[in-house]
Amino acid sequence: MNAEFRIIGKPQRRLDAFDKVTGRMKYTSDYSLPGMLHLKALRSPYPHARIVSIDAQRARALPGVRLVLTQKDFASVTWIPPQPAMSDVARFVGDEIAIVAAKDEETAIEALALIEVKYQPLAFVIDPEEALKPNAPKIFPQGNLIGGKPVVLSRGSIEKGFAEADLVYEARYSTPYLQHATAETRVSVAHWDAGKLTLWESTQGPFELQRAIAKALKIPVSKVRVICEATGGGFGDKGSPGRQAIYASTVARLTGQPAKMELERDENYLAATHRFPVICNLKYGVKKDGTLTAIQAKVTADSGAYSIAGQAALSSLECMASVYRCANMRGEAITAITNNPPTGPMRCVGHPQGTFAQEVHMDVIAEKLGMDPVEFRRKNHVHLEDGDQFRKIPFTSNGLAECITRGSDALQWGQRWARKPQTSGPVKRGLGMALHGCRHGSMLPVMALSGLVKVNVDGTVNVYTGATELGSGQRTTMGIIAAEVLGVLMDDVYVTAADTDMTTDTGTTTGSRQTNTGGNGVRLAALDARNQLLDIAATELKADKKSISIRDGKVFVGSSEKGVPLEDIASKAPGGVIVGRGVMRPPSDVFSHAFAAHFAEVSVDTRTGTVRVERLVAVHDLGRTINLLGAENQIQGGAIQGTAFCLSERQRFDTPTGICVNPDHLNYKLPTIKDAAPVEPMMVESIDAVGPFGAKGVGEPPYSGASPAIANAIYNAIGIRFTELPITNREVLARLQAGQGQRGEKR
Amino acid sequence: MSDKRDVSQPDRSSAESGLSRRAFIKGVGVTTATAAAATTAISQLHAETAPLPKGIRSAVVQTEINGKAYRLTVKTHWTLLDVLRRELGMTGTKKTCDRSSCGACTVLLDGKAVYACALLALDIDKRKVTTIEALSDGDRIDPIQEAFIREDALQCGFCTPGMIMSSKSLLDRNPYPTVAEVKEALAGNICRCAAYHKIIKAVTSVKA
Numbered sequence: 001m002n003a004e005f006r007i008i009g010k011p012q013r014r015l016d017a018f019d020k021v022t023g024r025m026k027y028t029s030d031y032s033l034p035g036m037l038h039l040k041a042l043r044s045p046y047p048h049a050r051i052v053s054i055d056a057q058r059a060r061a062l063p064g065v066r067l068v069l070t071q072k073d074f075a076s077v078t079w080i081p082p083q084p085a086m087s088d089v090a091r092f093v094g095d096e097i098a099i100v101a102a103k104d105e106e107t108a109i110e111a112l113a114l115i116e117v118k119y120q121p122l123a124f125v126i127d128p129e130e131a132l133k134p135n136a137p138k139i140f141p142q143g144n145l146i147g148g149k150p151v152v153l154s155r156g157s158i159e160k161g162f163a164e165a166d167l168v169y170e171a172r173y174s175t176p177y178l179q180h181a182t183a184e185t186r187v188s189v190a191h192w193d194a195g196k197l198t199l200w201e202s203t204q205g206p207f208e209l210q211r212a213i214a215k216a217l218k219i220p221v222s223k224v225r226v227i228c229e230a231t232g233g234g235f236g237d238k239g240s241p242g243r244q245a246i247y248a249s250t251v252a253r254l255t256g257q258p259a260k261m262e263l264e265r266d267e268n269y270l271a272a273t274h275r276f277p278v279i280c281n282l283k284y285g286v287k288k289d290g291t292l293t294a295i296q297a298k299v300t301a302d303s304g305a306y307s308i309a310g311q312a313a314l315s316s317l318e319c320m321a322s323v324y325r326c327a328n329m330r331g332e333a334i335t336a337i338t339n340n341p342p343t344g345p346m347r348c349v350g351h352p353q354g355t356f357a358q359e360v361h362m363d364v365i366a367e368k369l370g371m372d373p374v375e376f377r378r379k380n381h382v383h384l385e386d387g388d389q390f391r392k393i394p395f396t397s398n399g400l401a402e403c404i405t406r407g408s409d410a411l412q413w414g415q416r417w418a419r420k421p422q423t424s425g426p427v428k429r430g431l432g433m434a435l436h437g438c439r440h441g442s443m444l445p446v447m448a449l450s451g452l453v454k455v456n457v458d459g460t461v462n463v464y465t466g467a468t469e470l471g472s473g474q475r476t477t478m479g480i481i482a483a484e485v486l487g488v489l490m491d492d493v494y495v496t497a498a499d500t501d502m503t504t505d506t507g508t509t510t511g512s513r514q515t516n517t518g519g520n521g522v523r524l525a526a527l528d529a530r531n532q533l534l535d536i537a538a539t540e541l542k543a544d545k546k547s548i549s550i551r552d553g554k555v556f557v558g559s560s561e562k563g564v565p566l567e568d569i570a571s572k573a574p575g576g577v578i579v580g581r582g583v584m585r586p587p588s589d590v591f592s593h594a595f596a597a598h599f600a601e602v603s604v605d606t607r608t609g610t611v612r613v614e615r616l617v618a619v620h621d622l623g624r625t626i627n628l629l630g631a632e633n634q635i636q637g638g639a640i641q642g643t644a645f646c647l648s649e650r651q652r653f654d655t656p657t658g659i660c661v662n663p664d665h666l667n668y669k670l671p672t673i674k675d676a677a678p679v680e681p682m683m684v685e686s687i688d689a690v691g692p693f694g695a696k697g698v699g700e701p702p703y704s705g706a707s708p709a710i711a712n713a714i715y716n717a718i719g720i721r722f723t724e725l726p727i728t729n730r731e732v733l734a735r736l737q738a739g740q741g742q743r744g745e746k747r
Numbered sequence: 748m749s750d751k752r753d754v755s756q757p758d759r760s761s762a763e764s765g766l767s768r769r770a771f772i773k774g775v776g777v778t779t780a781t782a783a784a785a786t787t788a789i790s791q792l793h794a795e796t797a798p799l800p801k802g803i804r805s806a807v808v809q810t811e812i813n814g815k816a817y818r819l820t821v822k823t824h825w826t827l828l829d830v831l832r833r834e835l836g837m838t839g840t841k842k843t844c845d846r847s848s849c850g851a852c853t854v855l856l857d858g859k860a861v862y863a864c865a866l867l868a869l870d871i872d873k874r875k876v877t878t879i880e881a882l883s884d885g886d887r888i889d890p891i892q893e894a895f896i897r898e899d900a901l902q903c904g905f906c907t908p909g910m911i912m913s914s915k916s917l918l919d920r921n922p923y924p925t926v927a928e929v930k931e932a933l934a935g936n937i938c939r940c941a942a943y944h945k946i947i948k949a950v951t952s953v954k955a
Contacts (some may be wrong), residue, residue: 183940
């Protein structure tokens with residue numbers, strides 16, 4: 001890919017692959033310490049209930065039970081708003097109302113059954129639009145609308161925009177509850193020793209967790225150590241501190257024994273966070289030449305009982321505000337609290353929902369205009385010069401046009417797309433596409449950015465990064481950047497990730513940001529270390545510092561082919577120490593934006609309603625590819641998850657009781673290897689102005705474009721427009737059998 | 748949708764919420780867990796007045812795990828997964844669902860891929876178990892593991908041991924599988940990170 005780099009952009013083996021394929025990697029759930037207590041939670045069976053009384057006497061008396069804690073034990077503990085550490089009002093089915101700590105899991109589970117709880121069931125609401133009505137049961141005193149009023153985005157004049165339009169189209173779209181379903185459930189192992197707490201955690205945010213625990217326990221931050229060598233899957237669920245961490249930490253401190261709390265799979269489906277459902281009411285105006293004149297959107301999100309993503313609906317509304325050039329835009333973001341499970345960030349927070357709605361909407365409008373969907377997008381998508389209309393700042397890079405071209409070429413869209421393809425036989429084929437743009441992949445002004453690099457006397461290198469390795473390859477990416485900057489071999493680099501005693505905060509490993517954030521931190525630290533090496537080399541080799549270079553672990557002067565081993569220089573460091581420090585304050589008015597275009601080919605078997613994704617071309621502008629294998633893996637993995645968002649995943653709730661009926665892997669419908677859509681990853685390098693070596697993140701964006709590309713391809717194949725996810729084969733079959741989609745007849 | 752309930756109605760405590768899985772396993776585990784006994788146990792449990800078999804016993808199983816002989820004293824309701832991870836500290840085999848629905852706990856039983864969470868410890872008596880730990884020794888790793896590393900056939904790595912054991916079971920029978928055969932063999936191993944395409948590449952490349 002890049003001749004100018006020795007390591008960046010070239011295939012590199014994942015640094016922790018050996019430990020993962022041999023089973024030697026120790027995840028938090030693998031930890032077991034002598035005398036360790038096991039914690040289990042008693043969970044509310046009601047979606048909304050006051051806890052009138054809890055009698056844990058019999059539970060405490062069970063041999064092997066060490067402690068039972070209830071809400072009053074956490075009343076003075078500061079946890080993360082909006083969620084208290086434990087509530088005396090249960091607000092969703094699965095809400096923790098008591099904790100048992102026992103010598104083993106079985107004893108703890110047995111003790112749960114001995115706790116007698118008097119509940120006062122309260123009126124509950126599990127529909128966001130119902131929750132916003134004036135007579136809805138209030139889940140919090142301040143009401144069910146987060147912030148008390150909608151968040152309004154507005155530019156230009158929406159009335160003028162509609163007045164200028166030749167065509168106005170309005171429609172409603174909706175997406176359901178999803179869950180991250182990380183392979184490793186939420187788990188914490190806490191150990192308290194002489195005033196210091198060590199917390200092993202399956203996390204995406206070790207420093208946030210460290211600070212939250214210190215505050216909750218009222219101890220110094222310096223006395224809390226969070227360690228996470230590898231997280232068994234995150235996808236956004238583990239960025240914010242989870243309650244299991246404060247429970248384990250509290251028990252460890254109270255008892256002096258190590259304490260482990262690991263959620264079982266059904267508990268994880270209930271009490272971890274979820275992707276928030278969204279209802280998008282879109283009304284767009286266009287001129288007959290295809291120019292957008294007005295974008296109006298009302299986005300309502302169901303945040304469940306606790307909204308870890310805050311103004312959740314706003315993150316979906318961002319799609320309508322920033323992907324297309326349009327002077328007149330008005331959007332309302334409404335986030336409603338309900339008695340459904342808590343929601344939070346899940347891969348590309350809000351954008352898969354918003355992108356599904358917008359890209360299906362654009363597809364309908366293209367058809368009404370008689371325009372090729374690709375040409376309609378080309379006419380309206382943002383270019384570099386348009387800037388971020390949402391934040392009113394320039395783009396630092398924008399490769400969207402190239403994404404569209406390359407994706408279109410790969411699928412041969414120009415030759416193969418037809419408005420009404422005629423496929424004979426019961427299996428119909430169709431093509432569809434979608435665009436996406438977002439600030440995932442950017443540094444965030446509010447977050448830390450740092451890294452440390454140490455060069456040892458033998459010329460090998462230790463890299464310390466606060467990024468967590470959750471499978472997106474952060475450890476390897478940091479190693480690649482350090483090795484490239486220093487001029488050493490990858491084999492000589494060892495990366496330590498996510499240990500608050502050793503690494504420094506570089507923001508949470510969410511938002512696709514670590515390539516940018518942690519990457520810049522490590523880059524700066526490596527530059528600092530390199531500078532120290534060059535100073536030593538200049539003295540040792542009696543050469544001009546400017547003429548010295550380091551390549552493949554050897555030091556060269558000028559154009560000389562004869563290199564000196566790096567250890568000859570490193571070992572001469574004053575005091576034997578070379579430590580590179582990288583700290584940067586991210587600029588407050590600069591965001592990198594990731595862009596993508598997805599092109600899908602599907603086949604629909606009209607006899608069974610089964611949709612097969614035959615090809616999914618996923619083209620991503622990621623600025624510069626640093627970790628090639630990691631980027632391919634992220635694009636494929638994210639896009640496959642996105643196809644499941646489209647076709648199969650949904651958490652279902654029983655309406656009369658609020659109970660989730662599929663809190664398990666069998667009925668939640670995760671994609672297996674047989675379901676995995678063939679994703680062809682392609683990378684566009686627009687060379688970002690602020691990312692390290694021009695890189696932006698790419699962990700999340702692949703999720704967003706997949707579902708509308710597929711939904712649009714389904715329409716192209718069978719003439720049925722789906723505006724609600726998931727598009728299961730049952731839904732497809734029902735619509736086909738109702739006579740929809742017959743070519744030439746009603747649509 | 749709202750629902751008002753009368754507080755004078757009997758309170759629903761978790762003790763009344765129905766048969767727990769643990770109680771079910773307890774009941775089943777007294778006899779050797781053959782399929783017939785399990786079926787009988789299920790129909791007994793569904794009958795309203797059928798008594799559960801009482802008590803949990805200890806039992807001794809003689810087994811070979813990764814080529815080493817073991818004589819283990821187990822409780823009759825423990826699963827093989829419990830024994831491997833908790834009793835023997837062999838944490839390479841992962842627990843993800845504990846409900847036979849994801850494959851993360853795949854091990855080989857007499858060379859055949861099985862879910863450790865779906866077997867009782869009693870089931871390994873006089874049988875041979877192979878776990879992920881058997882495939883490497885120090886720096887030496889199995890060709891399947893090398894292929895997974897080379898093709899980057901993993902992300903978070905949590906499903907990887909189970910995925911590799913299923914792959915081994917396939918390749919031991921069929922060294923040159925087609926893509927369709929790989930998909931069929933690995934259909935019982937969920938990779939939530941969806942590294943599937945690289946996994947397929949890795950498995951088809953091992954003996955190629």
